[in-house]
Amino acid sequence: MILSHGPLSIAIIGGGIAGLTLTIALLKHCPHLSITLYESAAAFGEIGAGVGFEPVMVRTMGLIDPRITVAFGKCTKGNVVPEPPRWFTVRVGDRRKVIDNVEGEVVARRAGREVRLGEEVFVMPARRGPRGGVHRAHFLDELVKLVPDGVAQFRKKLVDVVEAEDGSGDAVLQFADGSRAQHSAVLGCDGIKSRTRAIVLGDSDATKAVFSGKYAYRGLIPMAKAVEIMGDVNPKESQMFTGYHGHVLTFPIANATLFNVVAFSSRPSWNEPEWVVQTSRQNMLEDYKHWSPTVVSIMENLQKPDIWALFNHLPASTYYSTKPLICLVGDAAHASTPHQGAGAGMCIEDVYVLSRVLAQCHSRADLEKAFHAYDAVRRPRSQKLVKTSREAGMLWEFEGEGVGADLEALEQNALKRMEWIWDHDIVEDLEKAHKMMRAEA
Numbered sequence: 423m424i425l426s427h428g429p430l431s432i433a434i435i436g437g438g439i440a441g442l443t444l445t446i447a448l449l450k451h452c453p454h455l456s457i458t459l460y461e462s463a464a465a466f467g468e469i470g471a472g473v474g475f476e477p478v479m480v481r482t483m484g485l486i487d488p489r490i491t492v493a494f495g496k497c498t499k500g501n502v503v504p505e506p507p508r509w510f511t512v513r514v515g516d517r518r519k520v521i522d523n524v525e526g527e528v529v530a531r532r533a534g535r536e537v538r539l540g541e542e543v544f545v546m547p548a549r550r551g552p553r554g555g556v557h558r559a560h561f562l563d564e565l566v567k568l569v570p571d572g573v574a575q576f577r578k579k580l581v582d583v584v585e586a587e588d589g590s591g592d593a594v595l596q597f598a599d600g601s602r603a604q605h606s607a608v609l610g611c612d613g614i615k616s617r618t619r620a621i622v623l624g625d626s627d628a629t630k631a632v633f634s635g636k637y638a639y640r641g642l643i644p645m646a647k648a649v650e651i652m653g654d655v656n657p658k659e660s661q662m663f664t665g666y667h668g669h670v671l672t673f674p675i676a677n678a679t680l681f682n683v684v685a686f687s688s689r690p691s692w693n694e695p696e697w698v699v700q701t702s703r704q705n706m707l708e709d710y711k712h713w714s715p716t717v718v719s720i721m722e723n724l725q726k727p728d729i730w731a732l733f734n735h736l737p738a739s740t741y742y743s744t745k746p747l748i749c750l751v752g753d754a755a756h757a758s759t760p761h762q763g764a765g766a767g768m769c770i771e772d773v774y775v776l777s778r779v780l781a782q783c784h785s786r787a788d789l790e791k792a793f794h795a796y797d798a799v800r801r802p803r804s805q806k807l808v809k810t811s812r813e814a815g816m817l818w819e820f821e822g823e824g825v826g827a828d829l830e831a832l833e834q835n836a837l838k839r840m841e842w843i844w845d846h847d848i849v850e851d852l853e854k855a856h857k858m859m860r861a862e863a
C-alpha cells in the first residue's frame with residue numbers, strides 16, 4: 423500500500439542540520455504544505471563533536487526562525503567572546519618550520535619581531551555578532567524540540583524515488599523496510615553519501631564524493647585539562663597550529679566546558695570502504711612526531727583516536743530533477759571539506775532560500791519554478807565553498823599554490839579569503855530567486 427498525502431505534500435529525507443532546520447522552516451513559513459521527515463536512523467543524532475557558525479550564518483538562522491537563534495544561543499552562552507572578535511589565532515605548530523634553534527625555536531622574523539614555535543603569527547579576525555562553536559548533539563537536541571511530534575518517521579532509509587504511475591506527477595518513495603509513500607516532491611537532505619543525489623544526477627561522475635587528500639582526528643578534552651596543556655595560550659579562544667601537510671584546530675564548545683580538537687593530516691588516497699576508522703594511539707602520535715610539545719600533548723589527550731577521511735563532492739550540474747520532483751539541500755547538494763568552517767552554514771542558507779520560495783508554491787508547476795530559482799541562486803555559491811575549502815585545507819598546511827610555507831603570503835591570503843562567505847547578503851539572493859519565479863509566472 424502506498425501512503426499518499428494531501429495536496430502538495432513534501433517529503434524531507436534526512437534529519438541532520440539541513441533536514442531539521444528545513445522542517446522547522448517549512449512548518450513555519452509554508453502552512454499550506456504537508457511535511458513529513460524521513461530519517462534512516464532510529465532517532466535523531468549527530469556524530470562528531472563541534473561545529474562552528476559565524477555571524478553571517480547565525481543571522482540567517484534568525485531569518486528562518488528566531489527560535490533557531492535562541493537554540494544556538496543556548497549552546498554557546500558560556501563561550502568566551504574576545505574583543506575584537508577572532509576567528510583563529512594562527513601559530514606554527516610544526517618544528518620543521520624552525521629556522522633558528524639557537525635562539526629558542528624561532529619560526530619567523532616578521533616586522534622586527536622573532537616568532538617562536540607556538541607563538542601567535544597573526545590573527546584572523548572574525549565578524550562581530552553572535553557566533554561560536556556548538557556541540558553538535560546539543561544543537562541538534564535543541565532543534566528537535568522545535569519539530570512537533572508526528573512529523574518525523576524513523577528507520578525509514580530511502581532506497582529509491584520513482585514517478586507515480588497514477589498520472590499525478592507525484593514522487594513515490596521506496597524505503598529499505600519495503601514500505602512506500604507518495605508525495606508531491608522530495609527534498610534530499612541525506613548528507614554526503616546521499617541517495618537522492620544519485621537519483622537526481624544519474625550516472626554522472628559527480629554522484630559520489632571524492633577523497634580530498636586530508637583526514638582528521640576529532641576529539642574533546644575537558645576544559646580544565648586543556649588549560650594545563652595550553653600553558654600561556656587561552657584554550658577558550660580558537661587556535662590554529664599550522665605545519666607541513668597537517669594543521670590542528672582547537673575551539674571551545676558546550677558553553678566552554680569542552681575543548682574541541684580537530685587535527686588534520688594528509689595522505690594521497692583513501693582505499694578503505696569506511697570513512698571513519700579506528701586507529702592506534704601510536705599511529706596517531708606518529709603523524710605529529712615533528713610537532714611542538716603543546717600539539718603533542720593535545721594529541722596525547724584525545725581519548726578515541728578515530729580517523730575521519732575528508733571527502734567532498736565534485737560540482738553537480740543541477741540540484742534538482744523534475745520527473746519526479748527532487749531537490750538537493752545541504753551536504754547532499756555540495757558536501758565540502760571543513761577548512762573554511764562553513765558547510766553547515768551553507769545548509770542554513772539553502773534552507774532559508776528554499777523555504778521562502780516554497781512558501782510561494784501552490785501547484786506542482788510552482789514547485790518546479792521554486793527549485794529552478796533555488797538552484798540558480800544557491801549552486802554557484804555553495805560550489806565555490808567546496809572548491810575554496812579544499813584550497814584552504816592546502817593553505818593551512820603549507821601547500822597553498824604560490825604560498826607554501828611563506829607566512830607573509832599565508833597571512834595575506836588568509837585575511838581575505840573568508841570575505842565572500844562572511845559578508846554575503848542572503849536576503850539579496852532570496853530577492854533574486856523571487857524575481858526569477860515571478861518572471862516565469
Ligand SMILES: Cc1cc2nc3c(=O)[nH]c(=O)nc-3n(C[C@H](O)[C@H](O)[C@H](O)COP(=O)(O)OP(=O)(O)OC[C@H]3O[C@@H](n4cnc5c(N)ncnc54)[C@H](O)[C@@H]3O)c2cc1C
Pocket residue numbers: 435436437438439440441460461462463467470472473474475578579580581611612613614615616617638640684730751752753754758759760763764765766767768769
Ligand atoms: C570534521 C568536520 C568539521 C566540520 N566543521 C564545520 C564547522 O565548523 N562549521 C560548519 O559550518 N560546517 C562544518 N562541517 C560541515 C558540516 O558538518 C556539514 O556540512 C553538515 O553537518 C551537513 O549537514 P546535513 O544535514 O546536510 O547532512 P548530515 O549531517 O550528513 O545529515 C544527513 C542525515 O540524513 C540521514 N540519511 C542519510 N541517508 C539516508 C537515507 N537514504 N534515507 C533516510 N535518511 C538518510 C542521515 O542518517 C543523517 O541524519 C564540518 C564537517 C566535518 C567533517
